[in-house]
Amino acid sequence: MSYDRETSSAKIHSQARDAGESVTRGIGNWVPPGLDHRQEAKWTAWAFSLSLLYSLRFFLALFQARDSLFLQAGAEKILDVNAVMPDFILLLRDSLIGFPMTALGAAALLAYHYFYHFQGSKSIYLMRRLPRRLELVRRCAALPLLTAAAALLAAGLLLALYFGIYLLVTPETCLSSGQWDKIWNVLR
């Protein structure tokens, strides 16, 4: 079977060919050559989905706390004027923990990308003698850093969104002051 005339094995090894096709273009240009980036993308999507799902437990706490602000009077609910809504940060607890954990996972991915160059061969030798100085770093770090940044950004956005919802559903008279300061104190 010659290099030029090869046809049938191309179909058999289509997965390998796919990896080959994308090695210098698209996402394949941003990961170690031959790495199964689709699998990594699936795991990342799972991590984000689970983090988002876990964060929804905030709403359970929020609506339970909101319910406790009201007194039952027959069939109606009346706002207890002395009731105070728990602080946002207390209700949030660890609802967003999935995102920093995903960011940590991305750091582990960076290490995996580097050690990938020692699996099955020493492709690290080739990567270390490429004329482009940052090629190895770029391919090892780009996606993990992007994933980590996206995870932290998602956590920040959800924090803002959930806080907005907290303010929206909490009666003004039940809201304790200094919410921003309390959030900031925890973040620090």
Next chain:
Amino acid sequence: MLKLHNVSKSYNWKPALKQVDLCLSPGEIVGLFGENGAGKTTLLKCILGYLPFDGEITLDGHPITRANIARVSFATCEHSFFPNLTAAAHREFYELHFPAFRSKRFHGLMDFFELPANKALRHFSTGQKNQFEVILALSQGADYILMDEPFAGNDVFNREDFYKVLLGILEPSETVFLSTHLLAEVENFISRAVLIHRGRIVGDMTTQELEDSGRTLMGYVKETYQYKSDRVSKALSDLTGERQEEL
């Protein structure tokens, strides 16, 4: 010219290379010989900048950096390709990173060795992997091609083919620095033999000089390493004697 001046390297205070001086001129095919642990691989890795070292290594007067590293290629028995990629994908990768990549040579060698283009390298046999490793080193477009035991695992016919092809395709400006144990096989292929022993260069002769002095490469190596030809018979005799005593 690739020049090594006073190159020394130690691993945890244990010297691996001791004040190595060596010059490789364009067009030479140089064999690097030495026992296991003599420093052959360390020497090649120092040239490629994989290991820190004392001394100076220059390529046409300039230190080897990213600016001129493309002029040096490397084939190793440990393999430096990507096992999950196909040969075609490697070509694409090399063409991107090495502008002088010899596409015609790559295709010619792939055809000659009948290697599949669209099969991931992890599915290749050991012999095929070695062939592909050398093909990449020869096709990179480098002036200095360093090879570290590149044919370990290939059968003798395969190696013979490679030597012939190498001699046929190398251009006058291309230099090969080949580390191997296969003395007899490369004798007619190399133009110069460098012997290394315990980190020191202990011999350096052209094959022409060897021929003129009426010596073979094997003879030169044995002479330089002070090989004791009666070593085996003496050991056997000692062992047999011991056995007789035991009986």
